[in-house]
Amino acid sequence: MDCRRAIDLLPEYAVGALSDDERERVHQHLRGRYRGDGCSICQQELDELRAAAGLLAESVTPILPRPELKRALLERIARQPHSSRNSAPSLPDASFVAKQSWLKYLPYIAATLCAAAVGTWAARPAERQRSNEDAEAHFSDRASVDELRRRITAAEQAFGATQIHLAKLEADVTGDGLRAAIFYDGLAGEVHVLVSNVAPPSRGQQLWLWLFDSQGARMTQGRLEYFGQGHAAGIMDLSATSGAMPEIVSKLIITDEPQGNPAEPVGPVVGQARISRNS
Amino acid sequence: MTHGVPTSRLQERDPLANEPVSDAQLMEALKFGDKLAFSQLYDRYAGTVYGVCLRVLHHQVEAEAVVSDVFWELWRKPEGFNRLKGSCNSYLLTLARSRAIDRLRASATRVQKTQCAMQEAAGEVDRIQESHNPCEEVLADERRQAVREAVGRLEREQREALLLAYFGGLTHREISQQLEMPLGTVKTHIRRGLQSLKAELKSLGGHDGL
Numbered sequence: 396m397d398c399r400r401a402i403d404l405l406p407e408y409a410v411g412a413l414s415d416d417e418r419e420r421v422h423q424h425l426r427g428r429y430r431g432d433g434c435s436i437c438q439q440e441l442d443e444l445r446a447a448a449g450l451l452a453e454s455v456t457p458i459l460p461r462p463e464l465k466r467a468l469l470e471r472i473a474r475q476p477h478s479s480r481n482s483a484p485s486l487p488d489a490s491f492v493a494k495q496s497w498l499k500y501l502p503y504i505a506a507t508l509c510a511a512a513v514g515t516w517a518a519r520p521a522e523r524q525r526s527n528e529d530a531e532a533h534f535s536d537r538a539s540v541d542e543l544r545r546r547i548t549a550a551e552q553a554f555g556a557t558q559i560h561l562a563k564l565e566a567d568v569t570g571d572g573l574r575a576a577i578f579y580d581g582l583a584g585e586v587h588v589l590v591s592n593v594a595p596p597s598r599g600q601q602l603w604l605w606l607f608d609s610q611g612a613r614m615t616q617g618r619l620e621y622f623g624q625g626h627a628a629g630i631m632d633l634s635a636t637s638g639a640m641p642e643i644v645s646k647l648i649i650t651d652e653p654q655g656n657p658a659e660p661v662g663p664v665v666g667q668a669r670i671s672r673n674s
Numbered sequence: 675m676t677h678g679v680p681t682s683r684l685q686e687r688d689p690l691a692n693e694p695v696s697d698a699q700l701m702e703a704l705k706f707g708d709k710l711a712f713s714q715l716y717d718r719y720a721g722t723v724y725g726v727c728l729r730v731l732h733h734q735v736e737a738e739a740v741v742s743d744v745f746w747e748l749w750r751k752p753e754g755f756n757r758l759k760g761s762c763n764s765y766l767l768t769l770a771r772s773r774a775i776d777r778l779r780a781s782a783t784r785v786q787k788t789q790c791a792m793q794e795a796a797g798e799v800d801r802i803q804e805s806h807n808p809c810e811e812v813l814a815d816e817r818r819q820a821v822r823e824a825v826g827r828l829e830r831e832q833r834e835a836l837l838l839a840y841f842g843g844l845t846h847r848e849i850s851q852q853l854e855m856p857l858g859t860v861k862t863h864i865r866r867g868l869q870s871l872k873a874e875l876k877s878l879g880g881h882d883g884l
Contacts, residue, residue, distance in 0.1 A: 407865075410840045448840060464741060468716070
């Protein structure tokens with residue numbers, strides 16, 4: 396995208412009125428493929444537009460939240476280890492507050508997928524187990540597994556994800572050897588889901604994941620990015636009043652949906668599983 | 675004092691403890707983990723942040739969750755604020771609005787909330803105002819009134835389009851459908867509305883707490 400096109404879209408970008416695709420293209424133009432390669436002229440224009448749009452927020456009458464909110468925050472700060480603040484690496488400029496593309500996490504996702512396959516292995520009927528001699532050979536190497544786990548721990552520390560929890564999934568008997576891992580980031584209120592042995596989406600469709608609690612109520616949903624060989628991943632919001640992984644997450648299903656944001660699962664189910672906890 | 679280290683850098687920098695401290699000073703102290711600075715920033719801006727979150731989400735619990743997220747982000751990454759790009763107030767409100775919109779878009783009741791946003795865009799909905807610090811609130815009230823008047827001076831269609839996008843989280847296509855006007859017209863309203871607000875902002879000046 397060139398500057399002429401980007402500048403034309405900046406007002407809508409500033410107020411969040413662009414579609415996902417348009418927003419991503421403008422974002423790439425502003426940031427460039429690598430940091431420091433972006434467009435400073437458009438960024439400056441965007442800063443001015445955002446400041447102007449900020450008047451809309453300033454016009455809102457303030458309302459004080461309950462005092463408990465502040466107390467909870469101060470308690471959370473008090474619980475934080477002092478050293479963890481100084482050890483946090485330089486993080487992306489939060490003035491660009493749109494969610495960063497998760498593709499930059501790909502190296503860590505790749506490492507996590509490998510560890511997830513080991514750490515979250517579910518019992519499957521032998522007759523449906525897909526042959527994967529390379530993976531079996533690799534994961535039988537204890538040293539390699541330990542190295543992958545060390546790298547995941549280092550990644551979690553680097554990103555300050557001190558409240559990530561790993562949930563183990565079991566493959567459903569009607570599934571096709573689906574394997575999945577859920578990471579809950581209590582700080583960001585997000586669920587990171589990694590799946591393997593999932594069918595690709597149909598042409599023009601997308602994979603969509605739905606999480607349910609033990610009562611069958613839907614907790615969150617979001618798109619899974621399919622990146623070949625049965626692997627897919629996605630990030631979705633999951634709010635919780637406590638910092639711990641919601642204990643009531645019970646089941647997931649993956650459906651093949653048309654493009655857009657489905658309000659309900661309408662496409663065919665391509666995978667499902669019950670969720671259990673690591674022992 | 676703990677092990678010879680001042681408990682608050684604000685006290686270290688401001689011997690007259692009763693002197694008001696600017697946002698810039700509070701943010702600087704925050705980078706060193708100053709809990710007093712954080713507390714003061716919270717007291718100063720939690721009301722506006724919560725107000726914006728409620729305006730977007732129309733749900734107390736969800737709005738409170740976003741308020742917590744925003745101020746936790748402020749504590750965790752004070753370096754995210756760049757004073758060259760705007761005031762602390764605008765930084766927090768931008769962060770709050772963005773997080774609230776993300777939550778809104780993930781919500782299954784988005785249609786209902788869009789309808790609320792439509793109603794609010796058509797007429798100003800008054801909310802209960804509570805004052806935490808009457809002295810600081812006077813100045814803030816004057817500023818807010820001036821800002822409201824500036825927003826009120828926008829053409830109705832421009833204001834509606836901007837409010838639907840900014841607080842309703844709608845895309846330009848969705849606004850086009852809601853307002854039953856061509857997409858190009860919506861784009862023009864948003865562009866011209868923001869240009870008008872840019873001009874208003876120049877006359878209002880930036881806003882930094884004290």
